[in-house]
Amino acid sequence: MDKVSILGYGAYVPRYRLKIDEIEKAWTDKEYSTRSRRLGVEEKAVAGFDEDEVTMGYEAARNAVKRAGIDPADLGGIITGCMSRRFRDKSVSAMIAQMLGTSEVLACDCVHSSKSGSSALILGKSMAEAGDRSVLVIATDNPHVAPCDDLEPLSGSGAVAFVCGKGKGVAHIEGSYSCSREVYDIWQPVEVPYMYYDMNVSRQLYRDVTVQATRAYMERNGTKVDDYTYFVLSQQDARVPLGVARALKIPKEKMAAGFLCSRIGDLYSASALIGVAAILDTAKEGERILASSYGSGGADTIGLRVGKGIKGRKDACPSIEDYLNDKVYIDYLSFLRYSHVI
């Protein structure tokens, strides 16, 4: 089987930002509000009134397909990882396929908490290896968070997409390691509008599982921390991942390029992967990236090596930094309106 690489990548972050200060101002008598500040998130990305996980996924997909330089009709598969879908039964991938103008494609969704995106990427890569057409992998989330919740100052919206296929790519996927466990850390039953969670369980599991998954990958692939220029972890907040990095003895500088949480919040499925996209915007050929994405007791660790194709593909679309800098601050009331809470 030919090697499969990432032919193109793209992301989309909505323009609107809500400062966490604004959330605190709205709920000044809650003691949690001072705790959130210590978790390091300064502002979060908010989807506009007429945006949702599908429109954001479409924008990211469009960027990825453009960067890859392929025709959407050449795609053999579209897999979307999303844990905040509005429909119990309706495929986001099918909608995005229609939006891109392709129909002869296997379109299905991958739903597994925050690691929906990375699982989709592993599945997409395997599908591209087994067949002869490229696969588009999208990770998008527009989380349902209740007002005044602990998750409110942490959750953001955004999307990222990758095209996996054979040929000279911007990065080659060297390998992956996955583990799974059944837990209740963040969960959402069908009839309930908002996520339930246990923050203590969630943080502890995140630490333990991420450390274990990252170590296991490096053991099985015979690599060390020194072999990688960049590390990305899924970012539930802007503090705990840095603690995990210390536990793994990852130097702070290696975490910097992919660490976006303090500026946009936790993007759930897109959290770690958008860090990968941000890294690819500035990485050089030959550098290696290790990404570990956690979700509901499981984790996917994916290793990448930046390839020859990185030159010249970067400027085809706006960079992650372009999206982060194109921002408009909104107040809390606008945030409630845009999220259709009121």
Place this chain on the structure above:
Amino acid sequence: MPQASRSDVAIIGIGYHKFGIYPEKSLQDLVFGAVTEAMESGNIGLEEVDMLFFADATAQLMGRHSTPAQFVSDHLGLAPKPAIRVESACTSGSNAVREAMANIISGFIDVALVVSAEKIDFPGRENVYRFSTAMSDEDYGVISDFAGPGISALYAVRHMHEFGTTEEQMASIAAKSRTYGAGNPYARFYKSPITLEEVMASPYVVYPLKLPEVNPISDGACAAILCRGDIARNFVDNPVYVIGFGTGTGPVHLQDFKSFSEIPGLREAGQKAYDMAGVTPQDIEVFSDMDAFSIIEVLSLEDLGFMEKGRGQYAVEEGFSTREGRLPTNPTGGNCSTGGPAGVITLRGINDMALQVRGEGNKLGEGGQMKLSRGLALAQGEGGGGLTNQTVCILSSEPRRRNG
């Protein structure tokens, strides 16, 4: 003065029901008010009427009933005479006049009763929503959220861009309309004038149109009695002859317009009317345009040949369209003042001009009668999604001159 013939059409009776909001009144109450006034002004009884033409744009839309013409005809006691409904959004009223004309000239009937009435069923925004989205493309336009006034706003912005029109110039049209309409007992804003400063200080509805410049949707009714030219003098001493009528349609979808600097098809409709009447724009002495949105007055002055393209916005400040000007435009209040019950608007325009030609303009307010030497008036109307329907109606105190 030429003798009126079988193939002339005259307006002999004119009636209104004051425009306003009447939640307690039914559609039939509004119709009754307008029709009784028209009968009186025409010295004619309902038994003389051969056919009813009922114009409205919203009866079925608001979900009330179909066959509104038959309902009205029944309530007026006209059965078994024929009745038909004419609809083309805001030009329903004027198109009903055209249909009546065609029926008279062709010899089907001698006397026609044209009635237009509208009743708002839903409060404020829901009414606007239902009416304006009904005019948008049903599959793709509706969900682009183009508000009703939005269409005229697109014209306004383009006019501002191409010819430097200012918001003050458009606002002055609304101020003129309200000032003249303040004396009009049939106007919704009777005794409610407004100054230019107040218009400029009002909130935007759709940039650049402000609240007083935007069609105030109202209830209301108008009626007109038309008959064969050669029997008109059996009823009144001063019949008003309809000597020219031009209509046309334009694209319904905004994206099919070639240009946004002119109302599509108005020039052609105007030319047809002028040709039929045997007059030119210079001959017209008083003008009623459908200023549902202030920019429409600017565009109609240009497209009907009264002012050069790109100069319509100067009409008020140069004194061209004021009561003392060369071409008094809406001298007893235009839409901004009378209020705009969809299909009735254009019949109101024709009625207003007919009163001017009859010399009864003071019924619409003190000083409302303009000095006319030849008695030539023009009433313009447009309606529909992309302003897709245009009507131009030319009235005269004398029948059409025929050559040879």
Place this chain on the structure above:
Amino acid sequence: MTEEYRFIEHCAGDINRTIPKRYRLQGSRCSKCGALFVTKRLICPECKGTDFEEVALSGRGKVYTYSAVKVPLLPVLKKGHYGIGIIELEEGVKAEGQIVDIDPDDLKVGMEVDATIRRAREEYPGKVIYMYRFKPVRR
């Protein structure tokens, strides 16, 4: 479920039929005279021909005219101000659409825009309708 839900404008069949045009700004070209239309046509207004071929449009263009809606339409009451406009596309035809991602007071004639897809409505029962919109080209 918000109160705007009560405006039922589309039945399921209509939604399915209009998907290709709503998602991808498509035009049709008359096979007889070559005229290009964005509006779906069955008969060519120029030559009365009845044969059309689908043309994919790029979605890029310039603002030909615009307006800022300050009083939103009822189903999108809570949206706040938004921009509407007529866009002159690269291919020479005009398209009508909402202009997003910009304060409508900042709109200008001649601004460059690109087509994107946004959520237009949610209708009873549970039908989400997406529609193309135009957003300014910034980068």
